[in-house]
Structure formats: C-alpha cells, structure tokens
Amino acid sequence: MSTRTPVACLRDHVGSTVTIAGWVHRRRVLKSVSFLVIRDRSGTAQAVFANPPDVTEETVVRLTGPVVATSQGAELRDPTVEVLSTADKRPPFDLYRPEVSAGLPVVLDNAAVALRHPLLRRRFEVAAASVAAFRRALDNQGFTEIHTPKIVATATESGSNVFQLDYFGRPAYLAQSPQFFKQAMVGVFERVYEVGPVFRAEPHDTARHLAQYTSLDAELGFITDHRDVMTVLRDVIAEMATAAGPDAPFVPEEIPSIDFAAAQELLTQHTGEDPRGEPDLAPAHERWLCEWSEREHGSEFLFVTGYPMAKRPFYTHPDPTNPTKSNSFDLLFRGLELVTGGQRLHRYSDYLTALGDQAGQYSDYLAAFAHGMPPHGGFAIGLERWIARVLNVANVRGATLFPRDLHRLRP
Amino acid sequence: MSTRTPVACLRDHVGSTVTIAGWVHRRRVLKSVSFLVIRDRSGTAQAVFANPPDVTEETVVRLTGPVVATSQGAELRDPTVEVLSTADKRPPFDLYRPEVSAGLPVVLDNAAVALRHPLLRRRFEVAAASVAAFRRALDNQGFTEIHTPKIVATATESGSNVFQLDYFGRPAYLAQSPQFFKQAMVGVFERVYEVGPVFRAEPHDTARHLAQYTSLDAELGFITDHRDVMTVLRDVIAEMATAAGPDAPFVPEEIPSIDFAAAQELLTQHTGEDPRGEPDLAPAHERWLCEWSEREHGSEFLFVTGYPMAKRPFYTHPDPTNPTKSNSFDLLFRGLELVTGGQRLHRYSDYLTALGDQAGQYSDYLAAFAHGMPPHGGFAIGLERWIARVLNVANVRGATLFPRDLHRLRP
Incomplete structure (x- = not known):
C-alpha cells in the first residue's frame, strides 16, 4: 500500500507534502478558486485549487500536495489529482449535506451509496x-x-x-x-x-x-x-x-x-x-x-x-x-x-x-x-x-x- | 448466583470449606473409600467420600466441604452432595477417558453430550x-x-x-x-x-x-x-x-x-x-x-x-x-x-x-x-x-x- 495520510491527521503535517486518498465528498467551483472536500474513513478535509479539477462528486481520487494551516485546521493547496475510479452516476441525494435529504425507501434502495453519508x-x-x-x-x-x-x-x-x-x-x-x-x-x-x-x-x-x-x-x-x-x-x-x-x-x-x-x-x-x-x-x-x-x-x-x-x-x-x-x-x-x-x-x-x-x-x-x-x-x-x-x-x-x-x- | 469456587482454584482454599458445582465426570467406588471427579468449565477436581454418594456420571451436583491438600493439589473431603439435576441416560462413551473412544458418527449424533469430552x-x-x-x-x-x-x-x-x-x-x-x-x-x-x-x-x-x-x-x-x-x-x-x-x-x-x-x-x-x-x-x-x-x-x-x-x-x-x-x-x-x-x-x-x-x-x-x-x-x-x-x-x-x-x- 502506498503511504497515505488519513485526512483527519492533516493538521499534523502542516508544512509537509502528503498524499491523501478518498472520495470527492463535495466539489465547489467559485470564480477565482475551487474546492474539493475529500472523505475517507477518518473524516473529511479540504483541498483548494486555482483551476477547478475535472472530477465529479464520489469520484475516488488520490491527491498529493503541500499541507497549509487554516483557521479550521489544515488543507491541501493545489495538489496533483489522480483519479482511481470515476463515479459514473450521481448519488440519489447529496451526500455532503449535513442531513439526509432522502426518505427511507430511497436510502434502502440505494444502500451501497446512501450509507456513505x-x-x-x-x-x-x-x-x-x-x-x-x-x-x-x-x-x-x-x-x-x-x-x-x-x-x-x-x-x-x-x-x-x-x-x-x-x-x-x-x-x-x-x-x-x-x-x-x-x-x-x-x-x-x-x-x-x-x-x-x-x-x-x-x-x-x-x-x-x-x-x-x-x-x-x-x-x-x-x-x-x-x-x-x-x-x-x-x-x-x-x-x-x-x-x-x-x-x-x-x-x-x-x-x-x-x-x-x-x-x-x-x-x-x-x-x-x-x-x-x-x-x-x-x-x-x-x-x-x-x-x-x-x-x-x-x-x-x-x-x-x-x-x-x-x-x-x-x-x-x-x-x-x-x-x-x-x-x-x-x-x-x-x-x-x-x-x-x-x-x-x-x-x-x-x-x-x-x-x-x-x-x-x-x-x-x-x-x-x-x-x-x-x-x-x-x-x-x-x-x-x-x-x-x-x-x-x-x-x-x-x-x-x-x-x-x-x-x-x-x- | 450462590458463591462457587472454580474447581481449578481448589488449591487456593486449602483449610477452608468451599462450594463447587459441576458434572460428575467420574465415579469410583472402592472398598473403603469412594471418589467423585467433578468437572466444571475450569477443569476437574476430586472429592473423596467414606460412603459412596448415590449419583451417576454426568449428574449435575453442588458439593460443599473442606479442602484438603494432596500430592497433586487439593481435594474435597466428605462434602455434602446436592443434586441439581440427574443424568437420566448414560453418555454414548465414557467422557472421563483421556481419549475419545467413539467414532465420528457417534460424536456427531450425540453432540450435546459428546462435546463435553x-x-x-x-x-x-x-x-x-x-x-x-x-x-x-x-x-x-x-x-x-x-x-x-x-x-x-x-x-x-x-x-x-x-x-x-x-x-x-x-x-x-x-x-x-x-x-x-x-x-x-x-x-x-x-x-x-x-x-x-x-x-x-x-x-x-x-x-x-x-x-x-x-x-x-x-x-x-x-x-x-x-x-x-x-x-x-x-x-x-x-x-x-x-x-x-x-x-x-x-x-x-x-x-x-x-x-x-x-x-x-x-x-x-x-x-x-x-x-x-x-x-x-x-x-x-x-x-x-x-x-x-x-x-x-x-x-x-x-x-x-x-x-x-x-x-x-x-x-x-x-x-x-x-x-x-x-x-x-x-x-x-x-x-x-x-x-x-x-x-x-x-x-x-x-x-x-x-x-x-x-x-x-x-x-x-x-x-x-x-x-x-x-x-x-x-x-x-x-x-x-x-x-x-x-x-x-x-x-x-x-x-x-x-x-x-x-x-x-x-x-
């Protein structure tokens, strides 16, 4: 297994270059800056990009880049993005919203992806x-x-x-x-x-x-x-x-x-x-x-x-x-x-x-x-x-x- | 649960009166003395009687009596015997023998008792x-x-x-x-x-x-x-x-x-x-x-x-x-x-x-x-x-x- 830092541990690596891997939990593209929130089993962390990376939510990625301290903890700055596998379909509801916005039947019918919330x-x-x-x-x-x-x-x-x-x-x-x-x-x-x-x-x-x-x-x-x-x-x-x-x-x-x-x-x-x-x-x-x-x-x-x-x-x-x-x-x-x-x-x-x-x-x-x-x-x-x-x-x-x-x- | 001493711990109680409980693993009646070997989940221990108690093997008993040191460890001497439940049938083979004297079909057909070996x-x-x-x-x-x-x-x-x-x-x-x-x-x-x-x-x-x-x-x-x-x-x-x-x-x-x-x-x-x-x-x-x-x-x-x-x-x-x-x-x-x-x-x-x-x-x-x-x-x-x-x-x-x-x- 290639070395990988749990996203919850990013703040321990401020000033270093690390590799994280996980799912694109959320993608936000603003005018001058873009964000990916990456989810792994330890939690979520943010990566910031000058140019928006071309990945959809739930795509599995590996990011390598420098860790920078922020007011909330730490984030990756302009990491390289390697796609491990693409998400070919959209989840039935947004996994990044704090609450589950779907009803029970939708959750149960789509358990494999819904349970990622x-x-x-x-x-x-x-x-x-x-x-x-x-x-x-x-x-x-x-x-x-x-x-x-x-x-x-x-x-x-x-x-x-x-x-x-x-x-x-x-x-x-x-x-x-x-x-x-x-x-x-x-x-x-x-x-x-x-x-x-x-x-x-x-x-x-x-x-x-x-x-x-x-x-x-x-x-x-x-x-x-x-x-x-x-x-x-x-x-x-x-x-x-x-x-x-x-x-x-x-x-x-x-x-x-x-x-x-x-x-x-x-x-x-x-x-x-x-x-x-x-x-x-x-x-x-x-x-x-x-x-x-x-x-x-x-x-x-x-x-x-x-x-x-x-x-x-x-x-x-x-x-x-x-x-x-x-x-x-x-x-x-x-x-x-x-x-x-x-x-x-x-x-x-x-x-x-x-x-x-x-x-x-x-x-x-x-x-x-x-x-x-x-x-x-x-x-x-x-x-x-x-x-x-x-x-x-x-x-x-x-x-x-x-x-x-x-x-x-x-x- | 009434206080009960695991039979493997008898030697820690030499000189005291204790209660043990388990199955009659073996019963031996000699001319002047009789023995019960009692089995519980911790192991086996011996009780010695002047008069043979009237219990069959696999009967579940509770014994209370003094613990006496022996060359092998400790044993109970002339304890009182309370029968918790009788063994109405004999096991299909002797559970007290060191080896299993029955073949696999007998063991499998009688698992509930055979697995006590x-x-x-x-x-x-x-x-x-x-x-x-x-x-x-x-x-x-x-x-x-x-x-x-x-x-x-x-x-x-x-x-x-x-x-x-x-x-x-x-x-x-x-x-x-x-x-x-x-x-x-x-x-x-x-x-x-x-x-x-x-x-x-x-x-x-x-x-x-x-x-x-x-x-x-x-x-x-x-x-x-x-x-x-x-x-x-x-x-x-x-x-x-x-x-x-x-x-x-x-x-x-x-x-x-x-x-x-x-x-x-x-x-x-x-x-x-x-x-x-x-x-x-x-x-x-x-x-x-x-x-x-x-x-x-x-x-x-x-x-x-x-x-x-x-x-x-x-x-x-x-x-x-x-x-x-x-x-x-x-x-x-x-x-x-x-x-x-x-x-x-x-x-x-x-x-x-x-x-x-x-x-x-x-x-x-x-x-x-x-x-x-x-x-x-x-x-x-x-x-x-x-x-x-x-x-x-x-x-x-x-x-x-x-x-x-x-x-x-x-x-």
Missing part, C-alpha cells in the same frame, strides 16, 4: 462497537463464543413463522433463534454467546420487524434463577451503551424492575384501559411503562418480570412460588421490547411433562437434558432494535445495512 | 479464540465489522450450488458468501469484515466440505494490488495461530509465495504428472506443494498466486502485465486450501465488460461501482478448515459443533 454510516459504526461491547462484557465473565446451524430439520421452536427451504430434496427450515443449541452448549461450556442472523417469516409490515436480524444471544448455567441472568444482562447493556459515545443512554447500576401483574395494575389505574387478564403487553402499554419508568425511576430501561406461563415458550421455567407465572423477563427501552430472556427448564423430566405428546419431535433438543444440565437461563438482544432506539431511528430498517422484510429482498 | 470441547475453545484473534487483528488495522443478508434474490455469485427457499411465496436463495455486500461496504467503511454462516448446496461428500460453514471474510480498499491483501492476511493468520496455544503453528514473518505457473512446473518436474494447462490445482497437488514448502522454506503455509483468470470469478482483477493471469491467491496450509482471496475489479466499466450480457442480473451489485470505488481486495477463511488443520482433525465435521452436509441435518 456520514450520519447513516455512523449507525453501523455504533452497531459494530455495540457488538464488540457485547462480546467484551461476556468474555470478561468467562463466556465462550459459539457458531450454530442456521438450517434445522424441524419448525417447532415457537409460534413464529419459519422459512422453508429445499435441502438436497428434503424440506428444512431457517433457524428462528439459536435457542436449543445455546442451551445444549451450556452443558459443554457453561456460559456461551452467539452473534448471528436469525430468520422470521414475519408477515407483519411494521417499523420494528425484520425477516432477518442480528441476534445477540447469551446463555449461562449454574444460576439461582432469572435474576442472575438480569444481572449479567445489565452489565452487557451498560457496556453496549458506551459504544454509542455521545449518544450513550444512561444505564442505572440496577435497572428498575416491575412484575407483570403490577404493571397491569398500573396501566389499569392510569391509562383508562384494563389489560388485566391479557397474557402479554401491547406495544402502547410498553411505551407507557417506559415513560412511567423514566418519570418514576429516572431510567429509560425497565425490566418486566413474571410474565404468565401461558404466553411464554415451553422451555420457560415457572416461578416456584406461583406456577402460573414464569421466571422470565423482557427488557423495555424507549418504548420497545429490546430483550427477552429468563430461566429455562433444566430437568429432563420437566421437559417431558411440559411437552407431553410432543416430546418425540424434540428428541434432538432433549438429548442434552437427558445427560444432566445445570439450572440455566439466557437472553437475546436484537441488534437492529438496539441501534434504532439508541440513535432514535424511527424504523428498524434504517438500522440495517440491507434489510429483508415481507416486501424487500433486494438489494 | 475435554478433548472435543477444546476444539471449540480454540475456534472461539481464533475468531476473537481474527477480529482483534483487523480491529487493530481500522476495520469495521458488518452483518449482511443471508437471504438473497438471485443465485448468481459462483458456480456452486445454492439452497433455494420460499420467501413469502417467492423464490430466494441462501447466500454463498458475503462477497458482493462486503465489496459494496468498502465504499462506506474502506475496511470491513464479517464473521458469519455461508451456505453451499455441496453435493460432494468429502472430509473438507460442509453445507454451512463459518466464513471469516475481510475486504479492504485503497490497495495497490493483491499483495497488500496478502500482507493483511499474514498478520491475521499469525494472530489466529496464537489462539491454538501449545498447538500454535509457526507463521513466518513473510509467508512463502509461488506463482501458479511455477507451481505447475515444479509438479511436472517432481511428481511424474503434468498438470500444465489445468486451470486449478488438484487436492493431491496442493498436498505436494505444502510438503515442498515445508521442506524448502520451513513453512507449513504457502501462498499460490497468479491463478488463471479462466477459473476465478468474474470480479477477479487481472494481472495488468498478463491479463490471462489474475491478481488472486490461495493460501495453502497443511495440504489444504485454507483461504481464497485477491484483488477485485473496481471500475464500473470493467464490470460491464466482464459481465457483458449478464450485467443486468447484477444491477444491485454494480450500484456500488457506478458511484466510485477504490482499488480493493479481500479474502475469506473457512473457520472449520482452520480448526481441523491446526488441531489435526481429519474431518472438518469434527471441527463443527453441529455439522450440516448432504446427509446430515440433525441434531
């Missing part, structure tokens, strides 16, 4: 830093990273719709989560995590659902109950929050927690509705509870615990003091369910009872439990929802490089 | 450490991690077979690699990597092919040619090698490199065969070249460069001095192709020429190039092949938690 690019820099933080928090607590199959033989995990594929002439399905595999691997490593794609043939066309998303999954053994899982999750979220830099949300030392039934009472008292008897929270109720949490506890994060067993998956561990309730939780953040988790069943006999006639379908899954499994639990964080909430992106698609949904299979 | 578990600890090393090496060089779609609209990337799925009533395909997406993201981040599953409907039933594997993909812009990619790859491999601890292979400061045509000459001179004119290397020839590299250069790693354009994908950049040859490479390691990489085309017009009539099918992919892309290249490492070669596992399935192949879709 610094505001859009930043979402995915925060995503990368968030995933690194997730792993770092768990690595520090002795977790082992795993990679599990995304093609599975049976479509039995939950009520969600699954994608079916042709597997060498047989039907197979895309995994909706690594749930069964990560539980089995607690038997091997005690504490595991996986970062990977999960697939939902989600027929709902909402701002918070995707057909593929990145799931940050963790599972750990030798817990007392779900509260141990919540403690680990709180540390993970705190580490992930730092990834957002100046946008980092405040994560309290202890995230406030409300029991599901108590939440329903609150909603009944204060919203004029009566959700008691419902087995789950409606999106509007999640939003109300988040506002309540912020008002009452100063926390944008809120745990809801003790969901009714009726609405949780069969592997959920009941509350030993009240078996209609579960040792499960959701973590709400800024009005949205961000994380689901809880304690799982760990005894083989409990699985046989929970599954009844269906146990035969789950024989692969049950194998781990037949050989001794510790009390365990875990959680799954949706990466795109996290980014959307942290950076106030209205639609989760705006926090996905190339989203897939009911209508969108390209680019 | 310390020798098998270690493969995946090295895998986790290798992936962490891959990311660390690239993070240190300013790469950004990305997550790209695994469901794609067209089955056009290469000659390999693809899996077709039903995407809300339309046909779609599982991505064979993140190739197109990672190239497009060079336009946004300059340097990107992705760790994720890739899918090949591979009809060959060999020891080195899987229907799903974990691909460690990287791509970087502003290169001079493929040699810049090889330099980055060498540093990545060196970092990954350290993950294997005592099994770390030696990675030379500069990995030896041989031109494809020169390799064919060598093979013709020394093997009694004449592969000249063939567009690729046969597996036997890759093995021979690795032996040659070790003998001549003291390196188990060997780059082969300058493969004929005829056999490389359309996005491969030709050698400017000889357009029938490519700026591509394979990295061979212990007889096997471990990595494929090279420089890619970066000019829109070059893609239009290379694709000809087919350009329309690739419009999504070409979008990035129409808007200015720097010279770039990258590589992809197969994680399971890496682990298999580093730890001398004969079949790549033995380096996969739950492999998927022509015949295997479970567990």
Whole structure:
C-alpha cells in the first residue's frame, strides 16, 4: 500500500507534502478558486485549487500536495489529482449535506451509496462497537463464543413463522433463534454467546420487524434463577451503551424492575384501559411503562418480570412460588421490547411433562437434558432494535445495512 | 448466583470449606473409600467420600466441604452432595477417558453430550479464540465489522450450488458468501469484515466440505494490488495461530509465495504428472506443494498466486502485465486450501465488460461501482478448515459443533 495520510491527521503535517486518498465528498467551483472536500474513513478535509479539477462528486481520487494551516485546521493547496475510479452516476441525494435529504425507501434502495453519508454510516459504526461491547462484557465473565446451524430439520421452536427451504430434496427450515443449541452448549461450556442472523417469516409490515436480524444471544448455567441472568444482562447493556459515545443512554447500576401483574395494575389505574387478564403487553402499554419508568425511576430501561406461563415458550421455567407465572423477563427501552430472556427448564423430566405428546419431535433438543444440565437461563438482544432506539431511528430498517422484510429482498 | 469456587482454584482454599458445582465426570467406588471427579468449565477436581454418594456420571451436583491438600493439589473431603439435576441416560462413551473412544458418527449424533469430552470441547475453545484473534487483528488495522443478508434474490455469485427457499411465496436463495455486500461496504467503511454462516448446496461428500460453514471474510480498499491483501492476511493468520496455544503453528514473518505457473512446473518436474494447462490445482497437488514448502522454506503455509483468470470469478482483477493471469491467491496450509482471496475489479466499466450480457442480473451489485470505488481486495477463511488443520482433525465435521452436509441435518 502506498503511504497515505488519513485526512483527519492533516493538521499534523502542516508544512509537509502528503498524499491523501478518498472520495470527492463535495466539489465547489467559485470564480477565482475551487474546492474539493475529500472523505475517507477518518473524516473529511479540504483541498483548494486555482483551476477547478475535472472530477465529479464520489469520484475516488488520490491527491498529493503541500499541507497549509487554516483557521479550521489544515488543507491541501493545489495538489496533483489522480483519479482511481470515476463515479459514473450521481448519488440519489447529496451526500455532503449535513442531513439526509432522502426518505427511507430511497436510502434502502440505494444502500451501497446512501450509507456513505456520514450520519447513516455512523449507525453501523455504533452497531459494530455495540457488538464488540457485547462480546467484551461476556468474555470478561468467562463466556465462550459459539457458531450454530442456521438450517434445522424441524419448525417447532415457537409460534413464529419459519422459512422453508429445499435441502438436497428434503424440506428444512431457517433457524428462528439459536435457542436449543445455546442451551445444549451450556452443558459443554457453561456460559456461551452467539452473534448471528436469525430468520422470521414475519408477515407483519411494521417499523420494528425484520425477516432477518442480528441476534445477540447469551446463555449461562449454574444460576439461582432469572435474576442472575438480569444481572449479567445489565452489565452487557451498560457496556453496549458506551459504544454509542455521545449518544450513550444512561444505564442505572440496577435497572428498575416491575412484575407483570403490577404493571397491569398500573396501566389499569392510569391509562383508562384494563389489560388485566391479557397474557402479554401491547406495544402502547410498553411505551407507557417506559415513560412511567423514566418519570418514576429516572431510567429509560425497565425490566418486566413474571410474565404468565401461558404466553411464554415451553422451555420457560415457572416461578416456584406461583406456577402460573414464569421466571422470565423482557427488557423495555424507549418504548420497545429490546430483550427477552429468563430461566429455562433444566430437568429432563420437566421437559417431558411440559411437552407431553410432543416430546418425540424434540428428541434432538432433549438429548442434552437427558445427560444432566445445570439450572440455566439466557437472553437475546436484537441488534437492529438496539441501534434504532439508541440513535432514535424511527424504523428498524434504517438500522440495517440491507434489510429483508415481507416486501424487500433486494438489494 | 450462590458463591462457587472454580474447581481449578481448589488449591487456593486449602483449610477452608468451599462450594463447587459441576458434572460428575467420574465415579469410583472402592472398598473403603469412594471418589467423585467433578468437572466444571475450569477443569476437574476430586472429592473423596467414606460412603459412596448415590449419583451417576454426568449428574449435575453442588458439593460443599473442606479442602484438603494432596500430592497433586487439593481435594474435597466428605462434602455434602446436592443434586441439581440427574443424568437420566448414560453418555454414548465414557467422557472421563483421556481419549475419545467413539467414532465420528457417534460424536456427531450425540453432540450435546459428546462435546463435553475435554478433548472435543477444546476444539471449540480454540475456534472461539481464533475468531476473537481474527477480529482483534483487523480491529487493530481500522476495520469495521458488518452483518449482511443471508437471504438473497438471485443465485448468481459462483458456480456452486445454492439452497433455494420460499420467501413469502417467492423464490430466494441462501447466500454463498458475503462477497458482493462486503465489496459494496468498502465504499462506506474502506475496511470491513464479517464473521458469519455461508451456505453451499455441496453435493460432494468429502472430509473438507460442509453445507454451512463459518466464513471469516475481510475486504479492504485503497490497495495497490493483491499483495497488500496478502500482507493483511499474514498478520491475521499469525494472530489466529496464537489462539491454538501449545498447538500454535509457526507463521513466518513473510509467508512463502509461488506463482501458479511455477507451481505447475515444479509438479511436472517432481511428481511424474503434468498438470500444465489445468486451470486449478488438484487436492493431491496442493498436498505436494505444502510438503515442498515445508521442506524448502520451513513453512507449513504457502501462498499460490497468479491463478488463471479462466477459473476465478468474474470480479477477479487481472494481472495488468498478463491479463490471462489474475491478481488472486490461495493460501495453502497443511495440504489444504485454507483461504481464497485477491484483488477485485473496481471500475464500473470493467464490470460491464466482464459481465457483458449478464450485467443486468447484477444491477444491485454494480450500484456500488457506478458511484466510485477504490482499488480493493479481500479474502475469506473457512473457520472449520482452520480448526481441523491446526488441531489435526481429519474431518472438518469434527471441527463443527453441529455439522450440516448432504446427509446430515440433525441434531
């Protein structure tokens, strides 16, 4: 690689001749002087020309010339310009304007160029830093990273719709989560995590659902109950929050927690509705509870615990003091369910009872439990929802490089 | 979580009473004394009993008792035993024996319990450490991690077979690699990597092919040619090698490199065969070249460069001095192709020429190039092949938690 100075470092080279390389972010031609703003992964810098160079915006160039100090920092003066590749088409909107002037469909249809806008690019820099933080928090607590199959033989995990594929002439399905595999691997490593794609043939066309998303999954053994899982999750979220830099949300030392039934009472008292008897929270109720949490506890994060067993998956561990309730939780953040988790069943006999006639379908899954499994639990964080909430992106698609949904299979 | 001492730390607690928890790795009942060997994620430790406890191997237990020094370290004496969950079935082979006494099919069919064997578990600890090393090496060089779609609209990337799925009533395909997406993201981040599953409907039933594997993909812009990619790859491999601890292979400061045509000459001179004119290397020839590299250069790693354009994908950049040859490479390691990489085309017009009539099918992919892309290249490492070669596992399935192949879709 030829020597190249990051544009953000120009001011360290005042008085020298340097080479920079990047995209023509903006081109301005005035009467007596012209400017190119050059963008590389470090930022942007300006080059000044007596005669306007003949390049369009987004052309990839290499400039060599002297660095001169300016009131804002430093710029290149009359550098030589080498075109590395031309931009044959114009971007669908001006990438140099501070705000994104296009709507979401234009951005998504033109992701390869639209994401070059610094505001859009930043979402995915925060995503990368968030995933690194997730792993770092768990690595520090002795977790082992795993990679599990995304093609599975049976479509039995939950009520969600699954994608079916042709597997060498047989039907197979895309995994909706690594749930069964990560539980089995607690038997091997005690504490595991996986970062990977999960697939939902989600027929709902909402701002918070995707057909593929990145799931940050963790599972750990030798817990007392779900509260141990919540403690680990709180540390993970705190580490992930730092990834957002100046946008980092405040994560309290202890995230406030409300029991599901108590939440329903609150909603009944204060919203004029009566959700008691419902087995789950409606999106509007999640939003109300988040506002309540912020008002009452100063926390944008809120745990809801003790969901009714009726609405949780069969592997959920009941509350030993009240078996209609579960040792499960959701973590709400800024009005949205961000994380689901809880304690799982760990005894083989409990699985046989929970599954009844269906146990035969789950024989692969049950194998781990037949050989001794510790009390365990875990959680799954949706990466795109996290980014959307942290950076106030209205639609989760705006926090996905190339989203897939009911209508969108390209680019 | 109740306080628990890792069994590897017992010797730090001689004279105290501690609680340990784990699996009954082995149970031995002698005339006057009995032993339980307890396994947790830190290792194994022994507990000694006057009266044999009534637990089977793989039962999950919590033991509390005094720690006593022994000639080998420390052990628990007559602890109380609490059963956390019973092992209802016997493992398919004895997990406590130093070697794995079962063949590969038994291991794969019973992965949830078989992988508890310390020798098998270690493969995946090295895998986790290798992936962490891959990311660390690239993070240190300013790469950004990305997550790209695994469901794609067209089955056009290469000659390999693809899996077709039903995407809300339309046909779609599982991505064979993140190739197109990672190239497009060079336009946004300059340097990107992705760790994720890739899918090949591979009809060959060999020891080195899987229907799903974990691909460690990287791509970087502003290169001079493929040699810049090889330099980055060498540093990545060196970092990954350290993950294997005592099994770390030696990675030379500069990995030896041989031109494809020169390799064919060598093979013709020394093997009694004449592969000249063939567009690729046969597996036997890759093995021979690795032996040659070790003998001549003291390196188990060997780059082969300058493969004929005829056999490389359309996005491969030709050698400017000889357009029938490519700026591509394979990295061979212990007889096997471990990595494929090279420089890619970066000019829109070059893609239009290379694709000809087919350009329309690739419009999504070409979008990035129409808007200015720097010279770039990258590589992809197969994680399971890496682990298999580093730890001398004969079949790549033995380096996969739950492999998927022509015949295997479970567990």
